[in-house]
Amino acid sequence: MINQTVLSKYFLLFVVLIVTSCAGNSGSSNTFTDNATKNGDLKHTDKASNHSTKVEDPASLYFSGDISTEVHQRMASAFSLIQERLGKYPTEVYVLGTNQEEKDNLASVYCQNRDNAGDIGLKNEYKNKQDCLSFINRPDHGFGHYLEKGLEAEARGAECTIGAGHNGQIQMNFHLLVWSKPMGYNDLQSPGYNCEFSLVFHEYWHVFQIAHTDPFICQGEGTEKNCRFDGQLQEKLLGGVWLQEGTAVYRQHTFQEEQFKIGNMQKSDTTLAQVLHNKYISGQQAMKECPSISLENISYSDPCSQAAYDWGAWAAAYLAYKVGDPYIFENKYYPTLKLTKDEILAFESTFGYSRQEFFEEFNAWIYSPENERNKVIPIAQEGTGRLYYNFD
Numbered sequence: 001m002i003n004q005t006v007l008s009k010y011f012l013l014f015v016v017l018i019v020t021s022c023a024g025n026s027g028s029s030n031t032f033t034d035n036a037t038k039n040g041d042l043k044h045t046d047k048a049s050n051h052s053t054k055v056e057d058p059a060s061l062y063f064s065g066d067i068s069t070e071v072h073q074r075m076a077s078a079f080s081l082i083q084e085r086l087g088k089y090p091t092e093v094y095v096l097g098t099n100q101e102e103k104d105n106l107a108s109v110y111c112q113n114r115d116n117a118g119d120i121g122l123k124n125e126y127k128n129k130q131d132c133l134s135f136i137n138r139p140d141h142g143f144g145h146y147l148e149k150g151l152e153a154e155a156r157g158a159e160c161t162i163g164a165g166h167n168g169q170i171q172m173n174f175h176l177l178v179w180s181k182p183m184g185y186n187d188l189q190s191p192g193y194n195c196e197f198s199l200v201f202h203e204y205w206h207v208f209q210i211a212h213t214d215p216f217i218c219q220g221e222g223t224e225k226n227c228r229f230d231g232q233l234q235e236k237l238l239g240g241v242w243l244q245e246g247t248a249v250y251r252q253h254t255f256q257e258e259q260f261k262i263g264n265m266q267k268s269d270t271t272l273a274q275v276l277h278n279k280y281i282s283g284q285q286a287m288k289e290c291p292s293i294s295l296e297n298i299s300y301s302d303p304c305s306q307a308a309y310d311w312g313a314w315a316a317a318y319l320a321y322k323v324g325d326p327y328i329f330e331n332k333y334y335p336t337l338k339l340t341k342d343e344i345l346a347f348e349s350t351f352g353y354s355r356q357e358f359f360e361e362f363n364a365w366i367y368s369p370e371n372e373r374n375k376v377i378p379i380a381q382e383g384t385g386r387l388y389y390n391f392d
């Protein structure tokens with residue numbers, strides 16, 4: 001009974017393991033993403049802004065006391081770059097270090113913020129402060145998990161964060177991102193510097209995606225309106241792991257390429273084509289882990305889930321090239337999804353054919369020669385960073 005209560009209370013929408021190869025270094029970063037939003041009856045708050053409304057304020061970043069102020073600034077600048085492009089959605093970011101006491105202080109900051117936002121009280125998300133602390137310190141993906149990831153990263157000498165993720169909470173009208181120790185921000189010359197920026201772009205892309213979904217089932221009207229978050233509905237709207245993660249990986253690297261050309265980031269020696277080539281190879285390896293599952297159906301728990309990131313990125317690149325717009329996902333696909341609340345319709349109206357037709361085409365194309373495949377990789381214009389294609 002206890003287990004059931006805990007399970008329904010802290011329903012994990014998805015748990016993700018990303019292995020992101022970072023441009024410019026040979027290391028890799030494992031990024032856990034979990035989205036812990038409770039399934040349950042929730043009073044609709046009728047606030048002026050919700051998780052899908054743009055706000056004036058930039059993302060609020062909260063750091064564990066053992067993270068240096070230089071790191072604060074660098075991480076804030078990464079968020080500022082991506083929010084300027086994708087829009088500011090209400091986002092709180094909590095960055096753990098490796099000190100236990102500071103972790104507890106950060107947990108108190110989280111609950112103080114909830115209290116200030118009116119999320120604590122008998123009829124609210126958390127009954128009391130202890131309820132809030134239990135949530136944020138929950139054993140599976142609470143702050144302690146991210147502290148452990150930081151210790152693990154230090155032990156193995158990782159160059160870049162190995163754990164970061166969107167942790168849901170949109171029923172309280174904000175996006176919760178949690179980070180483990182970001183070691184790559186130490187200075188401009190750090191081998192993991194670009195990787196840290198790229199990871200911010202990736203995770204914020206998930207904020208952008210989720211901001212274009214409405215996974216609430218409501219009854220009644222106005223102040224009498226009762227809404228319930230539905231994890232399965234959110235998963236359905238997000239259209240599959242290949243699309244969710246594939247577009248995130250595609251845009252994290254293309255966005256980084258833009259920033260190189262604008263001069264906001266120091267160019268790495270690894271080209272975008274090399275980054276995607278590496279993803280092609282690792283995706284191919286991952287696909288062998290579950291030969292009976294097609295890319296379209298890969299879930300986060302499958303042994304080949306890495307393919308959803310790596311070949312998913314190729315699928316995203318292919319789709320964008322097909323319609324001749326490297327920005328198609330933010331220009332049309334997600335806005336259409338928001339409008340129609342229908343992932344099948346949004347896909348068809350954006351790409352001109354069904355997902356089934358797309359996969360029939362893509363599953364053959366992905367085995368074409370490298371020079372043929374590379375045509376779908378956009379080029380970033382010097383100076384402006386604007387992405388375009390060289391159509392022959």
Ligand SMILES: [Zn+2]
Nearest residue numbers: 018033245248
């Ligand atoms: Zn992701």
